[in-house]
Amino acid sequence: MLFQTKDLKFSHPGQKEYHFQDISLDRGESLLVLGKSGSGKTTLLNLIAGLLSPHSGSVVLDGTAINQLDSGKMDRFRGENIGIVFQKPHLLAPLDVKENLMMARYFSNKNGQDADELLQELDLSKKSHSPVNQLSEGEAQRVSIARALINRPKLILADEPTSSLDDENAERVVKLLQDQATKIQAALIIVTHDHRVKEQISNYIEVKSV
Amino acid sequence: MNLFKLSWKYLTFRPLSTGLNVLLLALGLAIITVLLLIQDQFEKKMTQDAAGIDLVVGAKGSPLQLILSSVYHVDFPVGNIPMNEAVRLSRSRLVKQTIPMALGDNYQGYRIVGTNHDYLSLYEVGFSSGKAWEEPFEVVLGAMVAEKSGLKLGDTFTGSHGISVGSHDHDHHDFRVVGVLEPKGNVVDRLVLTSIESVWYTHDEEESGEEEPTSETSEDQDTLAHDHEHQNEEVDLEEDDYENTEEDHENHDHDHDAKFHHPVAKSGFPATDQDREVTTLLVQYRSPMAAVQLPRMINSNTNMQAASPSFEMSRLFELLGVGVQVLEGLAFVLIAISGLGIFIALYNSLKERRYDLAVLRAIGASKFQLLILIFLEGISLTFLGALLGILLGHGFLSILAAQNEQGIAAGLQAWTFLSAELWIVIYALTVGVLASAIPAWSAYQTSIANQLTRK
Numbered sequence: 001m002l003f004q005t006k007d008l009k010f011s012h013p014g015q016k017e018y019h020f021q022d023i024s025l026d027r028g029e030s031l032l033v034l035g036k037s038g039s040g041k042t043t044l045l046n047l048i049a050g051l052l053s054p055h056s057g058s059v060v061l062d063g064t065a066i067n068q069l070d071s072g073k074m075d076r077f078r079g080e081n082i083g084i085v086f087q088k089p090h091l092l093a094p095l096d097v098k099e100n101l102m103m104a105r106y107f108s109n110k111n112g113q114d115a116d117e118l119l120q121e122l123d124l125s126k127k128s129h130s131p132v133n134q135l136s137e138g139e140a141q142r143v144s145i146a147r148a149l150i151n152r153p154k155l156i157l158a159d160e161p162t163s164s165l166d167d168e169n170a171e172r173v174v175k176l177l178q179d180q181a182t183k184i185q186a187a188l189i190i191v192t193h194d195h196r197v198k199e200q201i202s203n204y205i206e207v208k209s210v
Numbered sequence: 211m212n213l214f215k216l217s218w219k220y221l222t223f224r225p226l227s228t229g230l231n232v233l234l235l236a237l238g239l240a241i242i243t244v245l246l247l248i249q250d251q252f253e254k255k256m257t258q259d260a261a262g263i264d265l266v267v268g269a270k271g272s273p274l275q276l277i278l279s280s281v282y283h284v285d286f287p288v289g290n291i292p293m294n295e296a297v298r299l300s301r302s303r304l305v306k307q308t309i310p311m312a313l314g315d316n317y318q319g320y321r322i323v324g325t326n327h328d329y330l331s332l333y334e335v336g337f338s339s340g341k342a343w344e345e346p347f348e349v350v351l352g353a354m355v356a357e358k359s360g361l362k363l364g365d366t367f368t369g370s371h372g373i374s375v376g377s378h379d380h381d382h383h384d385f386r387v388v389g390v391l392e393p394k395g396n397v398v399d400r401l402v403l404t405s406i407e408s409v410w411y412t413h414d415e416e417e418s419g420e421e422e423p424t425s426e427t428s429e430d431q432d433t434l435a436h437d438h439e440h441q442n443e444e445v446d447l448e449e450d451d452y453e454n455t456e457e458d459h460e461n462h463d464h465d466h467d468a469k470f471h472h473p474v475a476k477s478g479f480p481a482t483d484q485d486r487e488v489t490t491l492l493v494q495y496r497s498p499m500a501a502v503q504l505p506r507m508i509n510s511n512t513n514m515q516a517a518s519p520s521f522e523m524s525r526l527f528e529l530l531g532v533g534v535q536v537l538e539g540l541a542f543v544l545i546a547i548s549g550l551g552i553f554i555a556l557y558n559s560l561k562e563r564r565y566d567l568a569v570l571r572a573i574g575a576s577k578f579q580l581l582i583l584i585f586l587e588g589i590s591l592t593f594l595g596a597l598l599g600i601l602l603g604h605g606f607l608s609i610l611a612a613q614n615e616q617g618i619a620a621g622l623q624a625w626t627f628l629s630a631e632l633w634i635v636i637y638a639l640t641v642g643v644l645a646s647a648i649p650a651w652s653a654y655q656t657s658i659a660n661q662l663t664r665k
Contacts, residue, residue, distance in 0.1 A: 046659040051572070051662070071576070075571060075574055075575060075577070076574060078572065079574015080574065086569070086662060090566070090568075091569075092216075092219075092569065093566075094216075094219035094222070094223035095211075095216070099211055103211045103573065105211070106211045106212055107570070107573055107579070108574050147573065159662075
């Protein structure tokens, strides 16, 4: 098994405790995490990405228990092994498209994928040196996907990647994520409340506030 | 990509704010640079120019003016003293050596100094071409005068009365260049040196020209105007009555020619049996005792005054000290404001960049790397400011030196660098570190989970 969570529990200060369903995924597998807002699905994503530490339970990626890494090692591990796609692209405005990718490369010591090739696959090769604030929403989202993939991560996490996109673009983005996950043999987890995505990925869990 | 490049990208991404902060800091540091350079070079120059001169004796008046005019050749000469009194003083047993000087004329603003060869030995200056003056109206040019005027050996020129450009010309007799001095980086560079006799004879002819308009050449058509200006001049080597007492001559021209080809005095005072005057006397003491006795003796027993260059210059620096302090204060205010500006710029940009920082963490940057990133921004900003400031300071000084060719700022070396300037860089970097400390700490503490998932 490439990726596994067990008995994850977490509570924000002064709020009730979340208890999350266990997840296990193999290389190239995809999973949807569905749930209403406030159901704790974003908290789950933060736990999986190592951005928050669980109160109990474990997150294991490729044999590494990431909730036991110290902060600095966790950052490095995340840079090398987990690619995160956010709801909004959050590209670094002073840098151009390729520099945004190269920045992700800098923080990990992995060789990863060839940036130009990746941009071409995502239909962005013409924009390689464009300032990021001149990109359309769909293009920016694809750049953020490319950034998440550049280090050949073992796990791809996507947080509401389709919520601000139209049907056509939404479908395209999900397909892209799936294709890339298959290509680099990574597990893919998409957190969303967008039911359009369900048509493309059948494997899902639902997070409910207990 | 690396952190340094990234911080640079962020700086150039907001060029106005970055530019303003760099400029503010640079201005503050430029003032400090100029002060440092001027203080260093000025004091060095002042000491160098006054080396070997223990006392200056001249007409009564301001002692500071006496020193400025006869040692540094910047202010107006005070007046003249009778030569026989100067000769008497030079024979005192307290005095080791005296150098008489006759001042009051200029060539294109460069002062013509009538003196003897001892003046050359005093500054240990050698010749880059030619030799010292031997006869009246032979002159030796300081290196800078030769360079700026373009005069060469054998060239002739006319001196002007007074010490500034535009005074009326002494057009009766031309000076002839017989030597050019090597550059020494001191006051000698901007002087035209000649014999005391040359200065005397120039002024004699002013007088005689008035009495006998046809005696010399046909050039002196407006001698009355000359005379008018002449009397207005503060300093004037006037001679009581010009008469040819040596021999009974019927022909003035003949007399002039003879006189003009006598060798001049190379040391001590020129030989004359007339009541001549000199402007000042540079004195070297024979013993430390003289420092106590001689000035008092001169100031109370004669019509002359004695002033010590070192004492007057330290008095001048004391007077200037207030101005320097005001400038220093202004510089520190500018630097403090720029430090504050950098702090505010970083702090504000941090607010806009919380997402960026969180994203950087999400793609693998550690907290520590974010801390470094913010420090790098502050430090490269202030480093730029320091470089620009030092450059501005030197640039300003070179303009100052170029504008003031004949004045006291002449010969300031604008492009020599002091080790103290390294401290300016360190100082600036400290400002950078201080200004970015709080923003960097706040970047270090940014909680990425909260930032990234805030809807």
